[in-house]
Amino acid sequence: MILLSPCPATRLLPSTDAEDIVALARDFAANELTPRVAQAEAAGAFPRDVFRRLGALGLLGMPYPEEVGGAGLPYEVYLQVLEEIAGAWASVGVGLSVHVMACYPLATFGTDEQRERWLPELLGGELLGGYCLSEADAGSDPGAMRTRAERTPDGYRISGSKAWVTHGGDADFYTLFARTSEERSRGISCFLVAGDADGLNPQAPEHKMGLTGSTTATLDYDGVQVDGDRLVGDEGAGLSIALQALDSGRLGIAAVAVGLAQSSLDHAVRYAQERETFGRPIIEHQGLGFLLADMAAAVASARAVTLDAARLRDRGLPFGQQASIAKLVATDAAMKVTTDAVQVLGGYGYTKEFPVERHMREAKVMQIFEGTNQIQRMVIARGLARGA
Template sequence: MALDPETFDALLGAIRRFVAERLRPLEDQVDREDEVPTEIVQEMREMGLFGLSIPEEHGGLALSMTEEVRVALELGRTTPAFRSVFGTNVGIGSQGLIMAGTDAQKAEWLPRIASGEIITSFALTEPGAGSDSASVQTRAVRDGEVYRLSGTKRYITNADKASLFTVMARTGGEGARGVSAFLVPADLPGVSIGRPERKMGQQGAHVCDVNFDDVVVPAANRLGEEGEGFKIAMRVLDRGRLHIAAVCVGIAERLIGDAVAYASERRQFGKPIGEHQLVQAMIADSKTETMAARALVLESAALKDAGQPITLEAAAAKYFASETVGRVADRTVQIYGGAGYIADYGIERLYRDVRLFRIYEGTSQVQQLVIARETMRRGG
C-alpha cells in the first residue's frame, strides 16, 4: 500500500525540513551527550515517524517500501542516531509481528508501536552468535502454557529504551530449524538490561546486553510456529537491509554536498581546491558510486512492492551502499584535509558513524555470501 502522491510529498517535505531545521543543528550536542533530546523524540511521535511501516488499521502510515526508502534517504542527511530512535519500531522491532503475528498480538502491540508509546527491539545477536545467527543458544523450554526463557543477547539496539523485544530462542535441536521467535515484554520478571556500550560512533543510539533469567513467557507470545523463528528473522532482515542501504545513500549524498561546498571555498595554490583534478576525481568517484547505490536501492524497493523476493537484492543494496558510504566518508575527510580530522567540522563524526553500517544487519562478508548463494540458486 502507498500514500497518495500529494500526501506523501507533503510528508517528505516535512521530514526534509525537520532534518535541516531541527536535527542537524543538534548533531554535535547528541554526539557529546550520547542522548537524543526528549523534545525531539516527542516531535518524531507527532510526525508519525514511529509508525511509517505499520498498517493503517493499527495507526501507522503503511508506507510502501519505495516510500520508506525515500524517507530513509532524507533521514540519512543527519546523524544516524536520530533515525535509530524510531528505526527499530519501523523495522526489525515490528516487522516480525507484522509478518507472523496473530490478530490478537497485532491488536495488542502495533497501535502503541505506531504511536511511539513503546519502543521495540530485536534480540538476535548473542556473545557466541553474530554472523552465524542460526547458532543462537538462548533457550525457550515449553512448560505447559508458558515457555521458560534463559540466555543473553548482545549489542541490542534501543534495549535500554525498549518495552517489547522480539527474541530468537532455541526451542528445538541445533541449526536454523530449532529457532523460534517470541514477543517478550521488557517488564517481565527475569529480564535485565546491561549498561549502554561505549562505541566508536552513532552516539545517542544505544546498544546493550539483554539478559533473560528463567523468564516466563506465555505461549501466546510466540510468533508463528515453533521452528519458524529463523525464517521470520531472515525476512525481517531483508527489509531492514534495504532500509539501512537507503540511509547509507542519504549520508553519502550529505557528505558529497559538504565536500563540494568546502572544495569550492578552500583555496590552495591560488585557486579553490575543487579546481584541482585529483580533488575532482574524488568527487567524481563519490558521486558515481552514490548514484549507483541509490538506483540499486530504488530498484530493489520497487521489486519488494511488486511482491518479488528480494533476499539477493536487499543484500546487494546493503553491501554496496554501506561500502560506498565508507569510501565517500574517507574521501570527504581527505578533501577537507586537516579540517576533516577536527571535530568542529562534523566530518570526522560522520566518518565514525558510517563505519557501523558495514557490520550490523549482517556484515559485508555475510552479504557477499548471501549474494553468491542466491545468485547460484537462481542460476546466475
Template sequence: MEENVTIHRYFDSAEQAELFTLVTKISEKELAPVAAAFEARAEFPRQLVARLGELGVMGMAFPERWGGGGQSVTFYLQVVEELARGWLAVAESVHLQVLTCRGLAQYGKDSLRERYLPAMLEGRLLGGNCMSEAEAGSDLAAMTTSATATDDGYEISGLKTWVSHAGVADVYLVYCRTGRSGPGGISCFLVEAAQDGVKVFPPFAKMGVCALPTAQVAFGEVRVPAERMVGGRNRGMLVAASVFDHGRMGISACAVGLAQAALDYASAYAKERRQFGSPIASFQGMSFMLADMAAQIAAARALVLSTARLIDDGYPASAEAAKCKLFATDTAMRVTTDAVQILGGYGYVRDHPTERWMREAKLLQIIEGTNQIQRATIAQSL
C-alpha cells in the same frame, strides 16, 4: 546543511511530497544541529524519535488496519535516507523500530498485534530485536538462549548481545531455542522490558552512533504467556527472515543519506576553501574526487530504489537487498573517508562532522550482516 537539488525523488501522491518536505525540514532544522552534542553525551534522543512516530514515519509502510500509513517501501526508504542525511542515529532508530514491528505485524497473533502494534507504529512504545549472541552473530542457528515450556507459557533464559535500543526499548522480540539444534528449533517471543528477570547491561562504548544505545540483555527465567509467541513454535527463523531483507534495505538507505551529507559538506567546503588564490574545488584533484563521490552515491541510490520497487511489487529480493547493503555501505565508507581527505587537517578534528560520519559509516558495513556475509549471499544466488 546544503540541499542537493539534483536528487530526483519518487512520490506517488501530493501527500507523500508534503510529508517528505516536512521530514526534510526536521532533518535539517531539528536533527543535524543537535547531532554532535547528543553523540558526544551518548544520549538517546527519545523525544525526537517519538516526534517522528507521531508524524507517522515508523508506520508509513504498514497496513492501515494496524495504524500504519499504507505507503510504499520505496517512499519509506527515501524518508530514511533523508533522516540519515541529518543524523544517522535517528534514522537507524526509526529503522530498528520498523524491523521490530515488521515481525510482529507479519507473524503475530491478532490479539498481540492489537495490544502492541498501534503504539509501536506511533512511537509510543519502542522495540528492539534480540537475535545475536556472543557465539551466534550471523550464525543465528547457533543460539543457545532457551525458552522452556511451562504450564501456562514459557520461561526464557539466556544472554543476548548487540541489542540496539537496549535500555530504552519498552518491548523486545527475543529469539530462543525451543526445539532441536539448528535453525529449525528457534521460536520468537515478545517480552516486555519491565518484566522481572530482564537485565540490561551498560551500553557498549562504540566508536560511532553513540546516541543509539547498544548493549547486552540478559533473560533470567523470564516467564511469558504462550500467546506472546510471534509465529509458530520452532518457526522463529521465518520471523527473522521476514526482517532480513528489510533490515538490509533500511541500512542501505541510511548509508546513502550519510554519504550524501558528507558530499554536501565537502562540496560546500571545497568551494569556500581557497589555496593559491583559488577555491580548492577548482583543482582537478579535488573536483575529480567530488565527481567520483557524486557518481557512487547516485549509483547506490538507484540500486536501493530499484530494489525497493521489486519489494513493493511482491518479488523476492534477498540477493538484490544484499547487493544494496554491500554497495551502499561500501560507498558510504569511501565517500566519508574522501570527505575527511578534502577537508585535510580540518576533516580530522571534531570541529567538523566529517570525522564522525566516517566513524559512523564503518558501523554500516558491519550491522545487518557484515559485507562479507552479503557477498556470500550474492554468490549463492549466482
C-alpha cells in the same frame, strides 16, 4: 562547530503525497535533528523524545498498513524518508530502521488479536522496539543461538543473553528469538517481550567509536516468563521470520548509509566551493574535482540499487539477494565517501569542527551490522549459484 547547509538530492518519487512526506522528513531533520546532533553524540545521550516525535508525525509506521496504525507507504518512500533522517543524525536513522524491523514479525506473522493489541502503540511512537537476534557466539550464524525458551504451564521461560541490541535497556519491547527445540532450522521461535519484564537485565552499554547517541547493549534473560500469547508466528518458525525481517532491515541500513554518504558529500562540496587555493576554489582543481565526482557517483549508485530492491519488495517480488547487494554497495560506498570527505576538508576534516569526522566513524559499523558485508557476499554468491 561549523554547520554547512545541505544540498538536497534530486528525488524521483511516485506521487505528490510522497514528495510531501519526504519534504516533511527533510524539514524535521533540518530543524529538530541537525541543531542537536553534535552535542548529543558528544555526550552519548540517547534521544528518546525524538522517536516519540517521529511516531507523532507518522514516520515510525510508514511501511505498515493503515488499519494497524501505519501509513501504508511503499518501501521506496519509507527508505527515502529514512535517508533524510539519517543524513542529519545517523543514530536516529539506525534507530528508526531497527524499530521498523522489530515491528515486522508482529505486523506480518502476528494474529489479528496480537496486532490489534500491540501494533498501534508500537507504530505510534508510544513504545520503542529492539531486535534480539545476535549472541556473542552466534552473530553471523543465528542458527547457532543458545538462548532458550522452555515451555511452562503459562507460556515460556526464557534464559540466555543477546548481544549488540540497539536500544538495549532503553526499548519498551523486544522482538526476541530463542531456541524452543534442538532442531537447527526449525528449533527457533519468535517472541514479543516487554522491556520491563522481570528477569530481563541490560548490561552496561557498549563504548563505541561511532553512533554514540544510539544505545547498544547485551541483554541477559534470567528466567524471563512470557505468556503464551507473546509467541509470534508458529513455534519453530522463528529463524525464517528473523531472516525475512533482516531482508527488509538491510534495506533500511542501506538507506541510512546513503543518507550518511550524501550528507558527507554535501559538506565536502560546500567546503570545496568556499575554500580557495592558488586563487580559485579548490573544487576547480581537477584532482579534487574528480574525487568529488567519484563521491557523487558512488552516492547515486548506492541510492539507485537500494531503491531498485525496494521497488521489487513493493511489487511482492523476491528481493532478498537485491537487499544484500544494496546493503553491500551502499555501506561500502558510505565508508569510501565519508573517508574521502575528510580528505577534501584536509586538516579541518580531522577535527570535530566539521561533522565529516563523525560521519566517517559512523559509516564503519554500517559494514558490520544487519549481517557483515562478508555475509552479504555469501548470500549473493549463493543466489548466483542457484541461478537467482
